[in-house]
Amino acid sequence: MSPTQAPHDTAGANGSHELSDDVASFYHLRHGEFQGRACQGTACFAARHLNPGRWAEAMGNDPRVYCLGECFASPAKGQIAQLPPVRVCSREGIVLGRIAAGGARSLSGALSQGRYRAIAQAVAGAPALVLDAVDKSGLRGRGGAGFPTGRKWRAVAQQPPGVKYVVANADEGDAGAYIDRYLMEDDPHTLIEGMILAGFAVGATRGFIYVRAEYPLAISILRSAVEDARAAGWLGPSVAGSKFAFELEVTAGHGSYVCGEETSLLRSIEGKRPEVMARPPYPTESGLFGRPTLVNNVETLVNVPWIVLHGAEAYAAFGFSRSRGTKALSLNSLFARPGLYEVEFGVTVRHIVEELGGGLRDGGTLKGVLIGGPIIGMIPPHLIDTPLGFDELAAIGAGVGHGGVVAFDQNTSIPELVQHVFSFGSYESCGKCTPCRSGSGRVERIFDRALDGRAGPAELKECRELVTALKLSSLCGHGTGLARFAESILKHYPAEIDPCFK
Ligand SMILES: Cc1cc2nc3c(=O)[nH]c(=O)nc-3n(C[C@H](O)[C@H](O)[C@H](O)COP(=O)(O)O)c2cc1C
Known part of the structure; x- marks a missing residue:
């Protein structure tokens, strides 16, 4: 295969090709068995005393259902149509501002909220300008590891010319996190614009959005948004009338949490058994179909159009220490005020729990809080004055993770x-x-x-x-x-x- 030939249609996790038995047996939800089922994710575990019958139902599920992205209404069951409460608590709403203003599923709505202006501006200049802006902004990955985004982009951009890919990680499996779900459902064009900008900056001409099966609404909304963007010339052989070509497709997962791990995710898109791969090589050198690949989380990419439009310095003026910008948080149903919040890095965990969340519902006592869990360190009550920052939380054995905030009260053993x-x-x-x-x-x-x-x-x-x-x-x-x-x-x-x- 020549390095300019795109080998992307070998197979896929999107159902367009039958998976072999060996591959299919890896997945829990080959046939959408989660529909209408009760959830046994950690946010639902924390809230199980609120509805013991539903929790018992969840524990009887086979295959198991871990997180439906409805942790504001845990213990959850099925797809809730309405948005959770959304509050922007930073100076400007970089991530959630458009959703707080009513969101925009349609292209016309997105355009009226300023979407695709960053693309039009970027393609009139050099890719290096976008790369530099992301690098200097101090943006770090929002998917869990907090890796500097600019450094990752540069690693892909520096690979020899040839086929390169951009992949949005929309697997959001961390129980308690429902940020990416609503970014995709209510602001899909900002993610699409972020991906096009990423492709332009690193020299990729094709992108995939890998969405977990448990988010069927996000999958269908994104698919129509991609079609609309293509019909309007924001995707395709000549993005915004330029020489830059970029294609995008939406790939659905099959209910495996570990497919959120980037090497597993890439194998899932390839239609292979999605076991984790040892690194190096990193996906930036040898990723999807062996080609250099940029994998970024949905929220990470959603920050990019704002950075391009307003500049790196304006972005870096938000936040503190080595955590710049803002972070979306999703608070679980044990808070008095659950919902989506956007905060600047640097606010304390106490502020999140007591001021934003309003403390625990029914006057509950905080036993601990998981941010970005469940596979992350628990923050006990005596450490809640720690500020929200990648390094600061890591120093106490916790982390920013994905930004799902799950509080546990006195009912948790x-x-x-x-x-x-x-x-x-x-x-x-x-x-x-x-x-x-x-x-x-x-x-x-x-x-x-x-x-x-x-x-x-x-x-x-x-x-x-x-x-x-x-x-x-x-x-x-x-x-x-x-x-x-x-x-x-x-x-x-x-x-x-x-x-x-x-
Ligand atoms: C078990 C496991 C699950 C993960 N799940 C997700 C996920 O659902 N979404 C995500 O963006 N990153 C997830 N990650 C992190 C990814 O491997 C990767 O670091 C991330 O997508 C990179 O994007 P970022 O730099 O924008 O954060 C997971 C990692 C592990 C180990």
């Missing part, structure tokens, strides 16, 4: 939460590396026994060893994230854990 998270981790492990495949299930079973009063100190010791193995030798963030979660629990909640291992 911490040992039961550990059992829940490891059950999720084990169910969703891709199985490629031993610590994650075997270790996550072993921790789950140890906590099963602990909850039945059948575990002793030796099992707690074994748990600690398994957590160390997960941390040191997992192939991807799924295993290391489980370890981070467990470490935070063992450190901050000994009063609840130790009595289970007597």
Whole structure:
């Protein structure tokens, strides 16, 4: 295959090609079994006492359903048509401003909100200008790892000319996160514009938006938005009348959490069994179909048109420390005021919990909060004065993650939460590396026994060893994230854990 030949139609996860049995058996939701089912994601676990019947129903689901993106109304079931409350709490609404103003699914609505102006401006200049703006803005990835976006873009741009791809990661599997869902459903053209700008900057001519199966409305809205953008000349052989060509397609997942991990996601688009791949090589060098590929999260890409229009300095004026700009957060149903919020980096977790969320509903007491979880460190009440920042939260063993904020109240038993998270981790492990495949299930079973009063100190010791193995030798963030979660629990909640291992 020549390097200029696009090999993209070999197969696909979009249902246009039948998957082999080997590949299909990897997925949980080959036939959309999640429709109308109750959810057993972590936000629903936290809120299970609000509707025990629904939680019992969720626990009976086979295949399991982990997160429908409705954590503002947990315990959730099925697709809720209306938007959650949306509040912009930063100086300007970079990410959620358009949705707060009513959103724009149609192209005409999007154009009236200023969409595609950044493209028209960019294609009149050089790709390097877009690249420099993103680099200097200080934007970091919103998908979990917080990697500097400009540095990743430059790595793809610097690869030799030939076929390159841009992929939007819209898998949003972290229970508690429903930001990308509403960005896609109510502001689809900003994501499309961000992808075109990314393609222009790095020299890619083709893009994929990989959307989780649990978001069928987002999939259909995006597909029509792509068609509208193409018909209007914003996509296709001559973007905005320029020499730049860019094509985009929407690919649907099949209910696997680990497909949010970038190497797994790329294999899923290729129609292969989506096990995680060891790095290097990174996708920036050898990604989709072996070609240089830029993978960015939806919210990351949604920031880009604003940066192009207003400049890097204006963007970097938001936020603090090494976390620039704003962050969308999704607050779960245990808050007095659940919903979507846009804040500047630098506000404290206390501000998010008490001022934005209004504290916990029904006067509940905060037992802990997971931001961007469940595979991330728990923030106990005594650490909630930590500011929202990539490095600041990492320093206390937590993280910004995806920005889903799940509060737990006095009704949550911490040992039961550990059992829940490891059950999720084990169910969703891709199985490629031993610590994650075997270790996550072993921790789950140890906590099963602990909850039945059948575990002793030796099992707690074994748990600690398994957590160390997960941390040191997992192939991807799924295993290391489980370890981070467990470490935070063992450190901050000994009063609840130790009595289970007597
Ligand atoms: C198990 C696992 C699941 C992930 N799920 C997502 C996801 O749903 N969405 C996402 O954007 N990134 C997810 N990531 C992170 C991606 O691997 C990748 O870092 C990200 O898409 C890069 O985009 P960004 O730089 O814009 O954040 C996941 C990582 C792991 C290890």
